[in-house]
Amino acid sequence: MDLDALLVPLRATCAAMPPLAAMQLSLQRFDGERLHVGAPLSANVNDKGTAFGGSLSGLMTIAGWGLATLKLQQAGFDAEVYVADSTVRYRAPLLHDLQAEAWLDPDTRWDEFIETFRRRGKARAQVLAQVLLPEGGVAAELSGRYVALAKG
Amino acid sequence: MDLDALLVPLRATCAAMPPLAAMQLSLQRFDGERLHVGAPLSANVNDKGTAFGGSLSGLMTIAGWGLATLKLQQAGFDAEVYVADSTVRYRAPLLHDLQAEAWLDPDTRWDEFIETFRRRGKARAQVLAQVLLPEGGVAAELSGRYVALAKG
Numbered sequence: 001m002d003l004d005a006l007l008v009p010l011r012a013t014c015a016a017m018p019p020l021a022a023m024q025l026s027l028q029r030f031d032g033e034r035l036h037v038g039a040p041l042s043a044n045v046n047d048k049g050t051a052f053g054g055s056l057s058g059l060m061t062i063a064g065w066g067l068a069t070l071k072l073q074q075a076g077f078d079a080e081v082y083v084a085d086s087t088v089r090y091r092a093p094l095l096h097d098l099q100a101e102a103w104l105d106p107d108t109r110w111d112e113f114i115e116t117f118r119r120r121g122k123a124r125a126q127v128l129a130q131v132l133l134p135e136g137g138v139a140a141e142l143s144g145r146y147v148a149l150a151k152g
Numbered sequence: 153m154d155l156d157a158l159l160v161p162l163r164a165t166c167a168a169m170p171p172l173a174a175m176q177l178s179l180q181r182f183d184g185e186r187l188h189v190g191a192p193l194s195a196n197v198n199d200k201g202t203a204f205g206g207s208l209s210g211l212m213t214i215a216g217w218g219l220a221t222l223k224l225q226q227a228g229f230d231a232e233v234y235v236a237d238s239t240v241r242y243r244a245p246l247l248h249d250l251q252a253e254a255w256l257d258p259d260t261r262w263d264e265f266i267e268t269f270r271r272r273g274k275a276r277a278q279v280l281a282q283v284l285l286p287e288g289g290v291a292a293e294l295s296g297r298y299v300a301l302a303k304g
Contacts, residue, residue, distance in 0.1 A: 019196050019204045022174030044171050052171045053217075053235040054210025061206045083205040085241045090234065 060129035060142035063102035086144035102129040121150035212294035215254035216279035238296035254281035273302035
């Protein structure tokens with residue numbers, strides 16, 4: 001499956017959401033396991049000249065949402081995905097553009113998530129995400145639970 | 153102390169932050185214990201026509217940040233306040249404008265926070281926040297830890 005082609009409709013969905021357009025969020029790359037997203041500092045800066053916590057959290061929230069959506073699409077499902085809860089740690093101020101990636105919590109498995117969704121039309125995935133510091137290390141990290149529901 | 157007057161400089165700070173300007177966030181009311189903030193759905197809507205999770209989280213994050221900042225200003229301090237971590241639960245979809253309030257975790261006390269800040273130039277506050285549903289109930293709730301540092 002062409003993973004880049006999967007990103008095209010999701011990019012259109014994001015572009016049509018006013019808060020993501022304002023963040024200038026971009027879905028950059030999906031390698032089948034990790035989704036990479038970015039946003040410029042200029043649109044997401046706080047009063048201290050660093051990345052706004054709400055933007056860090058928002059970027060990671062979307063990265064996890066996008067990842068779960070893409071994994072379902074890979075498996076041939078068109079689902080509504082919602083974030084159910086999340087825990088965020090803000091570790092270091094970020095003075096550069098925002099760069100985040102999301103991946104599945106290694107304690108869980110996509111094939112079980114997909115199989116549960118296939119059987120019940122509903123499934124939960126625990127996703128991890130980070131915003132990286134360009135000098136190495138982590139600006140912020142998220143653990144989020146996402147719920148996928150069959151459409152209609 | 154005129155609580156409304158305290159909001160004026162904080163409103164200017166928020167208006168100068170691009171992500172908050174894009175959210176059309178407004179600091180509405182501070183009664184000395186609770187800070188009320190709002191934002192229109194139109195600027196914060198997702199692909200499902202409901203409030204974007206990142207906007208709910210961002211609005212509550214700012215409500216808590218503003219509350220801690222205002223409590224320090226009430227006590228005569230000009231501090232830098234950062235969010236250190238937060239846990240958010242998304243309970244119900246919100247189809248209306250976003251309305252949030254923040255208050256101190258009742259297990260803790262402002263006078264201890266202020267006294268710690270006075271002595272050490274650094275203090276932590278655990279703040280709770282909610283986004284309300286207009287029909288009653290809660291769309292989302294946050295518990296966040298904020299760190300205040302003396303400026304300079």
